[in-house]
Amino acid sequence: MSTYIISLEEVLWGGLLVAITMVIHGTGMFWILRIIETLKEFFHPVESFVGGLGLVILASLLIVFTNIVEVIVWAGVFLVQGAQPNHSVAGYNALLNYTTLQAGYLPQRWRLLEALLGMAGLLTVAWSTGILYMLAQDFQDRQLRLRKRKREEQGRTDPRPQRAP
DSSP: OOOOOOOOOHHHHHHHHHHHHHHHHHHHHHHHHHOOOHHHHTTTTTTHHHHHHHHHHHHHHHHOOOOOOOHHHHHHHHHHOOOOHHHHHHHHHHHHHHTOOOOOSSSSGGGGHHHHHHHHHHHHHHHHEEEHHHHHHHHHHHHHHHHHHHHHHHHHHOOOOOOOO
C-alpha cells in the first residue's frame, strides 16, 4: 500500500470547488425564494391548499435542480482531471458522494476531493432543508389561518344558537 499525501493542487481544487458550490447554491436559493415570493404575490387572492402545496413542490424541484447543477460541476472537474472514465460514471459517482453514500472511486491523488464533495453536499443539503422548512412552515401557517378565518365566518353566519359555556 502506497503512502497518501495530500497535495497542494488537491487542496486548491477542493477549496475552489467548495467555493463554487456555495456560490451556485446561494444564488440558486436566492432565486428560488424570489420566484416563490413572486408567485405568491401574483396569486395572492387565491390561497388554495393545492396552490400553496404546489409552491412547496416547485421549490423542492428547483432545489433538486440546483443540487444537480452543483454535482455536474464536480463531475466535470473529475473528467477534466482524468479521474473518471466518462461523464456518466463521473456524474453517478459525484452524485452518490454528494449525498455521502459513496467514496473510494477517485484515483488516490484526488481522494481529498471525495471528502470535500461530501462536506459540500452536507452543507448545501442542510441549507436547502432550511429553505424548504421555511416555505413549508409558511404554507402550513397560511392554511391554518385560512381555516380559522373560515370557521369564524361560519360562526357569525350560523343561525343556530350558541351553547353557553
